[in-house]
Amino acid sequence: MTDMTWVVPLPVMLPLLGAGLTLALYGRPRVQRVVSVSVLSLALLASATLLVLADDGPLVVEIGGWAAPVGIDLVADRLSALMLTISGAVTLCVLLYSLAQSQEDDEESAPVSIYHPTYLVLTAGVANAFLSGDLFNLYVGFEILLAASYVLLTLGGTGERIRAGTIYVVVALLSSVLFLVAIAMIYAATGTVNLAQLAIRLPEIDPGTQLVLQVMLLLAFAIKAAIFPLSAWLPDSYPTAPAPVTAVFAGLLTKVGVYAIIRTQTLLFPGGRLDDVLMWAALATMLIGILGAVAQDDIKRLLSFTLVSHIGFMVFGIALSSEAGMTAAIYYVAHHITVQTALFLVVGLVERAGGSTSLERLGGLARFAPLLAVLFFVPAMNLAGIPPLSGFLGKVGLLEAGVASGTALAYVLVAGSVLTSLLTLYALVKAWNKAFWQTPPEDPLPARLPVGMVVPTAALVSLGLALTLAAGPLYAYTSRAAQALAERDPYVNAVLPDGERGPGESADVAETDEGGHG
Amino acid sequence: MIDMSPNLVLVVTIAALFTVGVYLLLERSLSRVLIGVILIGNGANLLFLVAGGAAGRPPLVGVEPEGEMSDPLPQAMVLTAIVITLGMTAFLLAMAYRSWQLHGHDEVQDDVEDRRIVRLAALDERAFVDTDTEGVVESLDEEAALARDETDDGHGTEVEQR
Numbered sequence: 001m002t003d004m005t006w007v008v009p010l011p012v013m014l015p016l017l018g019a020g021l022t023l024a025l026y027g028r029p030r031v032q033r034v035v036s037v038s039v040l041s042l043a044l045l046a047s048a049t050l051l052v053l054a055d056d057g058p059l060v061v062e063i064g065g066w067a068a069p070v071g072i073d074l075v076a077d078r079l080s081a082l083m084l085t086i087s088g089a090v091t092l093c094v095l096l097y098s099l100a101q102s103q104e105d106d107e108e109s110a111p112v113s114i115y116h117p118t119y120l121v122l123t124a125g126v127a128n129a130f131l132s133g134d135l136f137n138l139y140v141g142f143e144i145l146l147a148a149s150y151v152l153l154t155l156g157g158t159g160e161r162i163r164a165g166t167i168y169v170v171v172a173l174l175s176s177v178l179f180l181v182a183i184a185m186i187y188a189a190t191g192t193v194n195l196a197q198l199a200i201r202l203p204e205i206d207p208g209t210q211l212v213l214q215v216m217l218l219l220a221f222a223i224k225a226a227i228f229p230l231s232a233w234l235p236d237s238y239p240t241a242p243a244p245v246t247a248v249f250a251g252l253l254t255k256v257g258v259y260a261i262i263r264t265q266t267l268l269f270p271g272g273r274l275d276d277v278l279m280w281a282a283l284a285t286m287l288i289g290i291l292g293a294v295a296q297d298d299i300k301r302l303l304s305f306t307l308v309s310h311i312g313f314m315v316f317g318i319a320l321s322s323e324a325g326m327t328a329a330i331y332y333v334a335h336h337i338t339v340q341t342a343l344f345l346v347v348g349l350v351e352r353a354g355g356s357t358s359l360e361r362l363g364g365l366a367r368f369a370p371l372l373a374v375l376f377f378v379p380a381m382n383l384a385g386i387p388p389l390s391g392f393l394g395k396v397g398l399l400e401a402g403v404a405s406g407t408a409l410a411y412v413l414v415a416g417s418v419l420t421s422l423l424t425l426y427a428l429v430k431a432w433n434k435a436f437w438q439t440p441p442e443d444p445l446p447a448r449l450p451v452g453m454v455v456p457t458a459a460l461v462s463l464g465l466a467l468t469l470a471a472g473p474l475y476a477y478t479s480r481a482a483q484a485l486a487e488r489d490p491y492v493n494a495v496l497p498d499g500e501r502g503p504g505e506s507a508d509v510a511e512t513d514e515g516g517h518g
Numbered sequence: 519m520i521d522m523s524p525n526l527v528l529v530v531t532i533a534a535l536f537t538v539g540v541y542l543l544l545e546r547s548l549s550r551v552l553i554g555v556i557l558i559g560n561g562a563n564l565l566f567l568v569a570g571g572a573a574g575r576p577p578l579v580g581v582e583p584e585g586e587m588s589d590p591l592p593q594a595m596v597l598t599a600i601v602i603t604l605g606m607t608a609f610l611l612a613m614a615y616r617s618w619q620l621h622g623h624d625e626v627q628d629d630v631e632d633r634r635i636v637r638l639a640a641l642d643e644r645a646f647v648d649t650d651t652e653g654v655v656e657s658l659d660e661e662a663a664l665a666r667d668e669t670d671d672g673h674g675t676e677v678e679q680r
Contacts, residue, residue, distance in 0.1 A: 070591065136595050143602045150609055159620045162613060166548060166626050169613065173555050173606060174543065180562040180599060187592060188569035236629035292631075301630075 004053050008061040008076045010046035011084050011127035014039050019120035026113035033099055036116045040095055040123065044088035047081065047127075054081040055480065058494040060133065068495050069197045073133035077491055078481035079330060080130045083259055086334045087130070089463060090251045090341050091123050093456040097345055098244035100452025115155065122148035122248070129256045133495055135183050135193040138260060142179065142224070146172050149253060152245045153237065160240050168237035175223035182216035189213065196495035199267050199488055214269045218261065218278075225257025227315055228285040231308045235292065238307075239300035239357075243348025246300065250307050251341030255333055258314050262329065265318055266485040278319035279409050286312030286420040293427040299347050300357045302431055306383060306424055307340055313398055313420075316413050320401050326482035328397030331475055335382075335390040335467050342379040342460040349449055349457060350376065350435060359431060363440030369449060373436045375461055380432060382464050384425035390467035393475070395421060524568045532568070535561030548614040548624040552607065559603040566592040566599070 018039030022032045053059055058077035062068055076084070102115070125145025132138040150172070154165035187193055189209050190201040202210060219230070226234040234254070238246050265272075289309025296302040314336070317329025347357060353369050354362040366373045378389075385391040395417060402414040467474060484490055535557045542554030570592030575582040577590035614624040628636075 136598070140598060140602075143606075147602075147605060147609070154613065154616075157616050157620075162617050162620060163627050166613060166617065167629060169606075169610060170543070170548075170551055170555075170626065173610075176602075177555070177558050177562055180559075181565060183595070184562060184565040184569045184592075187566070187595075193591075193595075232629070232631075236631060 004049070005059050005061050007046050007049050007053065008059050008074050008131065009063070011043045011050070011088065012074070012124050012131060014043045014046070015120040015124035015127065019117040019124065022116040022120060026117075029113070032113070032116045036095060036120055037092075037099070039120065040088070040092045043123065043127070044085070044092055047084035047088040050076045050081040051085045054078050055477070058484075058491050060494050068133075069192055069194045072137050073194070073495060074131040074137075075133040075195075075491065075495060076131055077494075078477065078484055079259070079262065082330065082334060082477065082481060083130045083255070084127060086337050087123075087126055087252050087255070090337055090460065091119075091126075091248060093460045093463075094244050094248045094251075094341065094345065095119060096456040097247075097348070097453050098242075100450050100456070101242075101244060101348070114151065118148045118151045118155075119248075121145075122152065126252050126256055130259060133195055135186065135195065135198070139176070139179055139183060142256070142260075143176060145253065145256065146176065149249060153241050153249075155242065155245065164237040164240040167233055171223060171233040175220050178216060178223070179220035182213060182220055185216065186213050194495070195263070195267055196492040199492050200496075202268055210269065211273060214264075214274060217264050217268075218274065221257045221260045221264070222281070223257075225254050225261060225311055225315075226285075226308050227281050227311060228288050228308070231285065231289065231311075234308055235301055235304040238304045239298070243344060243351065246304075247341045247344035247348070250304070250344050251337045254307065254311055255337055258311065258318075258333055261315070262318055262326070262485070266326070267488060267491060270486075270488065272319075272321035275319045275321050276409060278315055279413055282312045282315035282319055283413055283416045284312075285309065285315060286416055290420045290423040290427065294423055294430075296427075297359045298357050299350065299359055299362070299431050299435060300344075302359075302427060303340070303343055303347060306427065309420055309424065310336055310340070310383070313395065313417060316417065317398050317401065320405050320410065322401055322405055323479070323482045323486050324401035324404055325398070326485060327475070327479040328394060328401050330478040330481055331390075331397060332394035334474070334478070335394045335464070338460055338464045338467060339379045339382045339391060342457060342464055343376075343383065345453075345457040345460060346372070346376045346379065349453060352453075353449060354435065354440075359434040361441055362435040363438040364436070366436040371454065372449065375454070375457055376432060376436070378461050379464055380428040382468075384428055385421045386425070388468060390464060390471060393468065393471050397475070523572070525572065528564055528568050532561045532564045535564070546625045548610065548617060548626055551626065552610045552614060555610065556603065556607060559599070563596045563599055563603075566596045 018035055021035050021039075025031045025035065050059065054076045055078060058075050060068070060076075061074045063072045063074065066072070098115070098119075122145050125141050125143075125148060127141075128144060129138055129141030132141050150165065150169050153168055154161050183193060186198065189205050190198060192198055192201060202213075223230045223233075238249055241249065286309050289305050289307075289312060293302050293305035293309060296305060310332075314329045314332050317325045317327075317332060319325070320329075349369075349372055350362070350365065351357050353372055354365055356362055382389040382391045385395045398417060399414050402410040402417070539554045539556075539558035539561060542550045542557065545551060545554070570589040574588040575586050577588040577593055579587075579590075581587075617624040
């Protein structure tokens with residue numbers, strides 16, 4: 001294998017460089033646009049390359065040439081590469097959409113010169129979280145993306161956004177502090193924050209301490225992933241942001257939390273001691289989330305609640321602790337990122353066409369904008385899990401894995417998943433009927449839908465469909481990813497050959513660590 | 519080997535910082551929440567120092583013999599965490615100021631769902647009048663009217679329009 005590890009840091013570096021560049025070019029919006037689009041396209045290209053390369057085994061880069069347990073390393077394995085590629089495609093589509101929107105809206109009240117750097121920093125943070133090979137770097141990745149998300153959420157600083165932003169920021173800060181404390185305790189217990197070394201050392205420490213560390217990490221990530229009962233912040237803060245911002249948040253931010261749960265549960269705490277707790281959490285997340293969605297009469301809030309609800313499916317897959325469950329969960333994450341983002345983008349178009357997001361005030365859009373109706377219908381059905389779309393495939397995978405595990409609790413969750421899917425269908429059909437078919441309360445002024453916004457939305461919708469067409473290879477890939485996660489050894493060996501230290505050149509430091517404090 | 523028994527003073531300080539911090543986090547005023555966040559952040563930073571073992575000589579390789587120097591890694595991490603906290607503090611301050619500009623206070627408000635439930639309860643109250651408590655406590659209607667509500671734009675809500 002030729003040495004292609006230099007590709008690994010690109011998804012983080014390119015957006016960061018682009019952010020600096022766009023910040024310097026704040027007076028030239030056109031150049032800014034070119035820079036951000038090209039940077040994100042290149043990052044997507046790099047991620048796709050990683051997707052192919054990582055299939056042969058994890059790629060490791062030690063930043064600055066420092067040996068692994070002490071130095072920072074970036075690791076691209078199958079799971080990270082898949083997440084990177086999907087998120088890269090999504091961020092690019094959303095960026096194009098937001099460019100067209102800001103052009104149409106004549107920049108509204110938002111300071112658009114800030115938008116590009118912030119958006120790129122967000123992408124870099126997400127990529128850093130996916131690639132990070134140690135816990136503290138994961139924390140830094142989280143902070144980068146959160147800081148960017150605070151700015152994006154409160155862009156323009158209107159009253160409503162500040163109100164929603166306050167809750168969001170305080171909750172996010174709380175979860176960050178929890179994460180930081182967990183890292184400190186893990187360091188105290190094991191003397192390392194490197195994931196691969198933790199995988200070796202954690203099983204050696206006291207089981208009680210292990211449990212405490214596991215619970216703390218899970219709590220921190222569960223807040224970020226919006227798992228019930230830690231999900232109340234999400235439907236309250238997301239809908240107030242501009243449509244593209246909500247879309248990218250909905251697609252990516254919660255999934256970073258889910259990714260972190262998958263990574264830590266499989267690599268650090270493989271025993272599955274908290275599986276029952278996770279099962280109950282998954283059930284509650286699904287059902288309470290979807291009941292919230294059914295009760296909403298605002299389409300943005302409705303979608304936010306379905307977002308919470310469907311996180312439950314992924315947690316279900318993780319909690320099954322089997323390869324089949326993990327395979328389905330990873331596939332479901334990929335599917336959900338594209339579909340949920342597409343839906344939020346469509347709702348942005350609905351708001352533009354109908355002048356509102358309230359289902360009471362919308363109506364008759366099918367007549368004015370038949371294309372929009374199709375664009376809404378396809379991802380909505382995909383989310384609800386109508387065969388043969390990718391949502392259906394993911395759910396079937398989860399149900400099969402649940403049945404295969406055979407415990408009573410798994411059966412309860414299987415029933416819960418089916419019920420949630422039906423309720424999702426009900427909520428989305430209600431929204432579809434009201435927004436597109438009911439007689440509008442007042443005659444809407446049919447607005448022209450800008451092509452620049454429709455095309456990226458259509459691209460994302462078709463990406464969702466492509467996940468169905470490419471379901472065979474993709475499912476095989478996620479299955480291999482789940483297998484690698486279950487085995488753990490390839491990851492650990494790639495980072496720490498011979499279980500000792502990485503191939504970095506800082507020999508003296510690595511030796512010092514040998515005499516560390518276990 | 520480095521002595522790993524934690525420093526009691528540090529532990530007590532951390533406990534105090536966390537206690538006060540959590541108390542302040544539960545306040546409604548954003549500036550107090552901010553102070554709470556800072557305190558908890560500092561508590562977490564101290565926790566890292568405890569995690570690094572007892573204080574030793576400077577954490578410089580080659581200057582001190584191994585085993586007698588401090589562990590450099592937690593110090594590096596604390597430094598990063600401090601920088602991050604600084605950024606977050608600046609942002610929260612800006613947000614509190616903006617909130618004060620817009621609303622004249624910097625309170626963290628109830629979320630939309632909570633307010634809806636309060637309003638629905640107020641509507642429902644007409645159907646269920648509890649005669650035992652009538653006239654004793656103020657009605658939910660009045661309570662709802664008293665509940666702070668900045669998002670109400672004066673045109674009424676969906677609930678009231680029906």
